Amino acid sequence: MNARRLTATILCSAVAVTALSGCAKKGEIVVDSGVGITAVRSTCPAVGIPEYTGDITLFRAPNDRTAANIDVVAAMTNVRTQCNEQSGDKVFAKVDFDILARRNDTQGARQVTLPYFVSVLQGGTAVISKRVGQVTVNFADGQDRAQAHTTASAYIDRAAATLPADIRERITRKRKAGDTDAAVDPLSDPTVKAAVARSSFEVLVGFQLDEKQLAYNATR
Numbered sequence: 034m035n036a037r038r039l040t041a042t043i044l045c046s047a048v049a050v051t052a053l054s055g056c057a058k059k060g061e062i063v064v065d066s067g068v069g070i071t072a073v074r075s076t077c078p079a080v081g082i083p084e085y086t087g088d089i090t091l092f093r094a095p096n097d098r099t100a101a102n103i104d105v106v107a108a109m110t111n112v113r114t115q116c117n118e119q120s121g122d123k124v125f126a127k128v129d130f131d132i133l134a135r136r137n138d139t140q141g142a143r144q145v146t147l148p149y150f151v152s153v154l155q156g157g158t159a160v161i162s163k164r165v166g167q168v169t170v171n172f173a174d175g176q177d178r179a180q181a182h183t184t185a186s187a188y189i190d191r192a193a194a195t196l197p198a199d200i201r202e203r204i205t206r207k208r209k210a211g212d213t214d215a216a217v218d219p220l221s222d223p224t225v226k227a228a229v230a231r232s233s234f235e236v237l238v239g240f241q242l243d244e245k246q247l248a249y250n251a252t253r
Contacts (some may be wrong), residue, residue, distance in 0.1 A: 087241025
């Protein structure tokens, strides 16, 4: 599953971000022309990198945030997930990602350890869990670029990620032309909309940044 940019203000700071939507895929609800709504969602979560948390910049002098003072720059990429939704009370999602780093001073071998987070979000706003880990990149002497790979994981309650049967029926029920509710979008019903939101989960990964680092990413 490809990573998506998702809202993560509540994960790191008060920086405002916007979620971007993409093409319909498993895990979403789409309109099927002529028959109303077809459910193609699964209990597997969407996976993404929150806006402004996909890269990190380290400076030699903490209070000097000019380009000439940049020490190391790293970016999170190639976010992929594997999800087991076949059995058990919990849905298990494993997330793999790469870290691409670049340094300005290439003298000597060096290790740089960077903090990252993995968080489970429900309904777009509620943080169900959050863990902070570390990934280390190793620069060889004379080398300005390095790469590391790491894996994170998350568990989601299967029952919470499953739409109630009555809500699913209201969404997927076939409608015929002429029916009084044929042209009514069931997702416009606040009850249905709220149920879909409650059963929607996201696993978000990104660098664990402080307020200054987030502000730098948001304004550069």
